[in-house]
Amino acid sequence: MKRRLIALAAACAVEACTPAGNSTTGERGTVHKAEPMPARFAVGRTATPAEVAAWNIDVNAKGEGLPPGKGDATAGAAVYAAQCASCHGAKGEGMPPNPKLVGREPRDFSFATTTTAVKTVGNYWPYATTLYDYIRRAMPQLAPGTMTPDETYAVIAWILAENEVIPRDKVMDATSLPAVVMPARDRFVPDDRAGGKGFR
Amino acid sequence: MSRRALVGGAAAAAGSLLFATLPEGAAGQGASTSPPAQTPSDIPVDPTKVLGAPTSSTSGRSPFVVTGRTPTGAVSGSSLTPLHQFTGNITPTDLQFERHHAGVPTIDPVKYQLLVHGLVEREMVFTLDDLMSLPSVTRLHFLECSGNGRAGYKGIKPDLSPQNIDGLLCNAEWTGVSLSTILAEVGVRAGAEWALAEGGDAALLSRSVPVSKLRDDAMLVYAQNGEPLRPPAGYPVRLFLPGWEGNTNVKWLRRLEFNREPNMSKDETSKYTDPLPGNKARMFSFELDAKSTITYPTFPNRLVRQGWVQLSGLAWSGRGRITAVDVSTDGGTSWTEAQLQGTPGVKAAIRFTHMWKWDGAPATLMSRAVDETGYVQPTFAAFREGRGPGTDYHYNHIRAWKVAADGVVTYGGEA
Numbered sequence: 001m002k003r004r005l006i007a008l009a010a011a012c013a014v015e016a017c018t019p020a021g022n023s024t025t026g027e028r029g030t031v032h033k034a035e036p037m038p039a040r041f042a043v044g045r046t047a048t049p050a051e052v053a054a055w056n057i058d059v060n061a062k063g064e065g066l067p068p069g070k071g072d073a074t075a076g077a078a079v080y081a082a083q084c085a086s087c088h089g090a091k092g093e094g095m096p097p098n099p100k101l102v103g104r105e106p107r108d109f110s111f112a113t114t115t116t117a118v119k120t121v122g123n124y125w126p127y128a129t130t131l132y133d134y135i136r137r138a139m140p141q142l143a144p145g146t147m148t149p150d151e152t153y154a155v156i157a158w159i160l161a162e163n164e165v166i167p168r169d170k171v172m173d174a175t176s177l178p179a180v181v182m183p184a185r186d187r188f189v190p191d192d193r194a195g196g197k198g199f200r
Numbered sequence: 201m202s203r204r205a206l207v208g209g210a211a212a213a214a215g216s217l218l219f220a221t222l223p224e225g226a227a228g229q230g231a232s233t234s235p236p237a238q239t240p241s242d243i244p245v246d247p248t249k250v251l252g253a254p255t256s257s258t259s260g261r262s263p264f265v266v267t268g269r270t271p272t273g274a275v276s277g278s279s280l281t282p283l284h285q286f287t288g289n290i291t292p293t294d295l296q297f298e299r300h301h302a303g304v305p306t307i308d309p310v311k312y313q314l315l316v317h318g319l320v321e322r323e324m325v326f327t328l329d330d331l332m333s334l335p336s337v338t339r340l341h342f343l344e345c346s347g348n349g350r351a352g353y354k355g356i357k358p359d360l361s362p363q364n365i366d367g368l369l370c371n372a373e374w375t376g377v378s379l380s381t382i383l384a385e386v387g388v389r390a391g392a393e394w395a396l397a398e399g400g401d402a403a404l405l406s407r408s409v410p411v412s413k414l415r416d417d418a419m420l421v422y423a424q425n426g427e428p429l430r431p432p433a434g435y436p437v438r439l440f441l442p443g444w445e446g447n448t449n450v451k452w453l454r455r456l457e458f459n460r461e462p463n464m465s466k467d468e469t470s471k472y473t474d475p476l477p478g479n480k481a482r483m484f485s486f487e488l489d490a491k492s493t494i495t496y497p498t499f500p501n502r503l504v505r506q507g508w509v510q511l512s513g514l515a516w517s518g519r520g521r522i523t524a525v526d527v528s529t530d531g532g533t534s535w536t537e538a539q540l541q542g543t544p545g546v547k548a549a550i551r552f553t554h555m556w557k558w559d560g561a562p563a564t565l566m567s568r569a570v571d572e573t574g575y576v577q578p579t580f581a582a583f584r585e586g587r588g589p590g591t592d593y594h595y596n597h598i599r600a601w602k603v604a605a606d607g608v609v610t611y612g613g614e615a
Contacts, residue, residue: 037335039384041333041334041385043330043334043385044324044326045324045325046322046324046325047316047317047323047324047325051315051325052323055315055398055454055455056457057404058406058457058463058465059463060459060461061461062461097276097277108479109480110479110590111479111588111590111592112476112478112479112480112587112588112589113479113588113590114589114590115589116590119470125470126469129464130464130465130466130470133406133463133465133466134465134466137403137404138301138302138403138404138405138466141276141302144302144402144403187479187480187481188469188473188480188481188482189476189480189482189483190483191483193482193487194573195519195571196573196574197574197576199583199586200586
């Protein structure tokens with residue numbers, strides 16, 4: 001192999017095998033370089049506004065994406081009983097593996113140092129808007145996407161009220177939901193790991 | 201006689217099994233596999249004296265090889281890779297772990313569409329044909345759920361196998377389109393720092409991903425180990441983020457929305473965040489730090505004679521290449537560098553092996569991975585000190601396996 005490379009190098013030296021342009025001539029004959037890639041291949045088609053609207057269902061922490069509608073915990077109790085209780089328990093106590101939804105302990109967020117703490121909406125979730133985003137996309141599990149905005153706001157109000165995050169008569173809507181400050185809001189920190197020496 | 205045939209336990213007791221069967225007595229075990237085409241009773245006394253089987257459309261496994269993921273049957277749950285049955289670098293595609301949040305959707309590839317919208321110059325729809333017509337890249341990478349190792353940290357017991365502890369791991373060759381290619385097609389606008397990736401399953405699973413990762417090495421994957429993705433792995437298209445926790449590698453991808461901020465979706469707030477001492481929790485902890493795990497000898501193996509034993513396992517890092525794996529047979533008092541089977545790839549798992557002469561005394565086996573950033577896999581004690589006994593996800597501490605004087609191997613926890 002080495003001898004072959006030397007021979008090739010010698011041939012190149014004589015024949016000037018890397019001439020200007022997009023080809024090389026040598027033992028393999030003339031070999032062309034690939035054409036440079038375009039900035040765009042112009043593959044795919046333009047999405048229509050209707051297509052975007054149909055799938056653009058996410059809600060962020062500012063409440064962007066929340067639809068019109070409203071509901072309170074009283075209305076939410078009925079929605080919860082009908083749609084949620086069979087998996088999450090009558091009072092949101094959870095039915096493993098279906099998670100517990102209600103509970104404020106440990107109020108000091110000591111999840112790392114205790115081994116018995118169970119995460120709930122009230123003790124762990126940093127943003128109330130996440131409830132709307134998640135329920136709309138995935139709940140109830142056997143019929144996702146079937147609850148109306150009023151039902152969704154109402155059941156969220158029930159979950160938050162049961163967690164003592166909002167008063168029972170507080171109405172949840174596109175304005176009030178993003179304004180709810182969750183108990184664990186300030187418990188979350190950015191990732192400070194970066195590889196290298198030392199363990200974090 | 202192969203080394204495996206010298207191994208005791210249920211497998212050797214059954215006679216000629218090449219690979220150990222799933223451990224009896226390991227809680228909740230029960231392999232779900234197709235019945236073999238042949239049963240061992242069909243096997244001729246002398247296979248050189250009878251005509252063999254004809255060609256067929258696909259290869260099954262030997263009737264002597266009993267394997268499978270476990271547990272099975274959950275629509276919101278996981279099934280684990282039988283790591284203890286493998287010897288190389290690649291995970292067999294049909295045994296790759298699963299983690300689903302609302303079951304495996306059935307998606308018609310002709311109807312499949314990927315919507316890309318938000319802070320882009322051109323909001324676009326791509327079909328599967330569109331994606332497959334773009335320049336493809338093929339790379340070897342591991343994929344791991346960040347919950348991998350939970351049983352080995354929070355549910356320690358002697359009869360845990362590598363499948364039980366670390367089976368939310370696979371290593372495969374992935375083919376697809378670089379996300380950077382898609383970014384050029386749609387023209388990402390200034391201010392777009394995050395993209396929401398959404399799956400087309402019944403959970404519409406969603407995760408926010410920094411655009412910097414999409415520019416770096418992210419892929420839209422449509423093939424694994426040379427064939428179209430299998431449905432549990434995300435057919436027809438999944439997001440693939442090399443080295444990042446499995447949940448962000450959104451399967452059945454149907455939408456990418458470019459935004460200024462992360463969405464704070466359920467799986468990036470209430471789940472997949474890591475509680476830390478000091479009553480905090482780390483969020484957007486994407487990278488999987490260097491880690492290794494021994495796959496042989498482990499539970500349910502038993503060493504039946506003294507002498508040379510080959511230790512074998514896998515090592516991987518979400519931050520680049522593995523540069524070394526050390527092994528210890530004395531519980532971490534002394535360490536020896538293991539052999540790596542091949543050239544370690546970037547964010548890919550590599551097999552390590554080490555020949556150990558067992559003298560019949562009780563021993564504690566450990567492995568320790570080092571990656572190209574200089575990161576050294578932490579001890580169990582250092583991990584617990586740094587993260588706390590109740591932390592969640594990213595369990596990359598050193599694992600210990602105890603060999604008793606009678607050769608029985610059990611999981612040792614912190615040992």
